[in-house]
Amino acid sequence: MKYTTKNEMEKKETSDEGNVTKKAHCNTVEGLKENWQKWANDHCEYQKHNPFSSNRTMTVQFQKGEEGYGTPREGSRTQQRGQSAHAHIEKEVDELCMIIKSIGETGEDGKPRVAFGPLFERYVTISNKLVGVLLTARKHGRISFEGEMLWQRRDDDVIITVLE
Template sequence: MERGVGEGQGEESGGAVGELRRSWQSWAEGHGEYQRRNPFSSEGGLPGRPALAPRGDPAYGRPPEGSRTEQRGKDAHSHVGREVEELCLVIRSTGRRGDDGRVSVTFGQLFETYVTISNKVVGILLRARKHGLVRFEGEMLWQGKDDDVVITLLE
């Protein structure tokens, strides 16, 4: 018995249409799985992962406890803490002790000294001020413009 064109070449026997259908189905299943794991999709969230904390909860905006993201954050916090300590040592070694007994240095002098150690001196200074370790005038310090601003070590 002869087959006509298109007969027996559908989904069941692996013809071009059947292959296309299987390929599409495979992609759709894979994409569905991707969407279930994608925290930004409407189906978002990882299976087995706790739901995100609601606003107002102390855990809101924080990575899940014990996660690699939490560990990376702790490592970064520790690294910045060491850089702040190093900045204080540089101020102590390059600055001059004033009448009040505190060590001070100008931003220009600190920048010239510290730039060889780190190109993040302004960010580290802001962090040190946030923690009450240094004092200086202004919101942000700019090389050239703020070279005469005095930075005082408070510890």
């Protein structure tokens, strides 16, 4: 939604004589009324697509399995925030794999690996969300480890292997 600034409202118009100017839609009641009506019309159009509005008439409904189902509108701020979050998570997973490679040892299969205990001790100074990043990295097929969840002390000897 675009709001009109005072400078945009103060555009000058030339009268019939060519040398007299006046400000259009600046202080006249008619100009204020037109600007208000434009804003109201824009807002009504916006509310038609707002999923939280009770005035929703033009919302596109996707069925499960259709393209576009469960995804934000193209070019929306929601889509931008999602892309930013994915990039941030990818960066954290890359950092985790780099740390495992730097403090771990190479196994018989040539892949870097480290026990959870030493990784936890090293990573806790970097971030407090190691287990969440480990689960995300496993979900994306970047690492592997036994068990569903890793707990400090109990799973200190569980081996975490980088798969790439």
